[in-house]
Amino acid sequence: MLKIVFLFLFLISNIFANEENILQKAPEELKKAEIEKLKSELEAIDLSLEANIWITRYNNYLTYRKLESELEQLSIDFKKYSTWKSKKYKELSYQLQNKIKIKQNELSLIDEYKDSPIGALIKPKVIETKPNITNPFNIVEAFSYIQNLESSVKNYKNTGIELTSLLKILSDKTKLYKKINELANTNGFTTELAEINQELKDFSMVLDIVSTTSEVYAKKVDQIKQEVQDDVANEIERTIKLALLIILLIALSIIVKVLLKKYITEDDNHYTSNKLVNFILILFIVFILIFSYIDNASYLVTVLGFASAGIAIALKDWFMSIFGWFAIMTNGSIRVGDRIKVTRDGTEVVGDVLDISLFKIAVREDVTLTTYMRTRRSGRVFFVPNSYIFTDLISNYTYDGLRTVWDGVDVMITFDSNHAKAIELCTEIATRNARGFTELTKKRLNKLKTKYVLRSTNPEPRVFAFAETYGIVVTTWFYTNSYGTLPLRTKISLEIVDAFNAADDITIAYPTQTVRGDATTPRVPPFDTSIEGGE
Structure with a gap:
């Protein structure tokens, strides 16, 4: 039991x-x-901190301090051993000197961490000089400048936010270490806690600097932004005023063109006047823009004065063409639609003026006696520099309303021909065929008498006779259309030939040999006179 x-x-x-x-x-x-x-x-926190930019920069800061300490010790050792004269210590001094140079090079690579645990990022981005807004194109630059300022402020504020977050993480890490020690009832992690406490101290100091600087930086940026915005507003206001002034000038030029079209009946004069109005308008606009957007006009004049010699030499042809254009526009020597002849270096061009630009005259070549006798080509467009009016011969067939020019037909007869009868026939043929152009010329010349001194104004056809080597040249002159000389020349030439061939006492001469024979032998015409001439 x-x-x-x-x-x-x-x-x-x-x-x-x-x-x-x-x-x-x-x-x-x-x-x-x-x-x-x-x-x-703790491992998760350490893993997240490995990719943290601020921890990376802080490690660079610690590296800089370590290198700086090593350099200081090397300098002390070098100073100590450099005075010793033994070979052993000289070699040691040489090695120390090389190490000092290496350390100095290493420090120069991370020099930005000399005074800051986070390097140069402890300071905000340097504010660039604000743009000088003197024209509308600077407005775009100003807006870009403002955006850059706002971005700089935002980035610097983000630096403070990220540092605050980092301090919280480091504080949490400290608490975790302390809690582990408390649970384990030990005093471990002494080194880790010391490092974290130093990091907390350094980053807290950096955060204080960043927070204070951020406020001052933001206020400075706001001030500069306001100044730039005021400059932009002023420039926009000035641009609007200039735009309104230019629009007013354009409207005024349109009104002037309408009035010119109403009171100027001739198309050529109307075209020239429009060109002149456009040039004056552009000139006014250019001067307005120049003196509006150049701060120091006297400086511009001075610069142009010094540069004028070089510019005149380099752009001589351009300036001469511009002056030529101005002379053409003001004195009216050449107008659009005129029939002109340009002669240069043995080359002759006859045609109608298509356009007169600032630098050149466009001339469309026509079928004329010149193309028949010289070029054998026609229909081309030649561009004649305006400067040619100062240096070369330019003939105007239709100057100041004239529409006719003298043209002549030469026919040679033998010495034994009835030259008086030949002159009479030529006079009759020319007078009859050129009557319309003769009357038109008479009216034009009477009109020109009020403007010019004209000694000879008789527009009637003229016939002259001259003794030449192979016979007597009968030259017939008459007024014809400036724009088409060949048709009337053809008609009169053929009628004269027909008339001379029909006359028994007139023989057309050409290089031949005369053989004396029986006087009763009938004279044979040189060719069939039954062929009628035409245009």
Whole structure:
């Protein structure tokens, strides 16, 4: 019985002992699990900080301090051993000197961390000089400048935000280390805590500097932004005023053109006047823009004065053409539609003026006596520099309303021909065919008498005779259309030939040999006179 009681008591005591052991072991297991969890959190924090730019820059700062300390020690050692004269210490001094140079080069690579744990980023971006807004194109530059300022302020504020977040992470990391020590009932992680505390101290100092600087920087940027915006507003106002002035000038030029079209009936004069109005308009606009957007006009005049000689030499032909254009526009010597002849270096061009631009005259070549006798080509467009009016011969067939020019037909007859009859026939033929142009010329010349001194104004056809080598040249002169001399010349030439061939006492001469024979031999015409001439 006693054995049973004793066994029962023994079992009861074992049960209570096991329960007590379990109760004692449970908190230890929980602590270990909690510690492992905290270490996992620390690992996660360390992993996130590996890619943190500020920790990277801070490590560079620590590297700089380490290199600086090493350089200082090397300098002390070099100073110590450089005075010793033994060969051993001279070699050591040489090695120390090389190490000092290496350290100095390494420090120069990370020099921005000399005074800041985060390097140059502790300072905001330097504010560039604000743009000088003197023309509308600077407005775009001003808006870009403002955007850059706002971006700089935003980036610097983000620096403060990121540093605040980093301090919180480091503070949490410190708490985790302390909690682990508390659970483990130890004083471990001494080195880690010291490093983190130093980081907290350094980053707190940096955050204070960044926060203070950020406020001052933002106020400075706001001030500059306001100044730039005021300059932009002033420039926009000035641009609008200039635009309105230019629009007013354009409207005025349109009104002038309408009035000119109303009171100038001739198309050529109307075209020239429009060109002149356009030139004056452009000239006014250019001067307005120049004196509006050049701050110092006297400076421009001075620069142009010094540069005028070189410009005159380099752009001589351009300036001469511009002056030529101005002379043409003002004196009206050549107008659009005029028939002109340009002679230069033995080349002759006869045609109608298509256009007169600032630098050249466009002339469309026509079929004329010149193309027949010289070029054998026609229909081309020649571009004649305006400067040619000062240096070369330019003939105008239709100057100041004239529409006719003298043209002549030469026919040679033999010395034994009836030259008086030949002159009479030529006079009659020319007078009859050129009557319309003669009357038109008479009216034009009478009109020109009021403007010019004209000594000879008789437009009637003229016939002259001259003794030449192979016979008598009968030259017939008459007024014809300036724009088409060949048709009338053709008609009169053929009628004269027909008339001379029909006359028994007139013989057309050409280089021949005269053989004296029987006087009764009939004279044979040189060719069939039955062929009628025409245009």
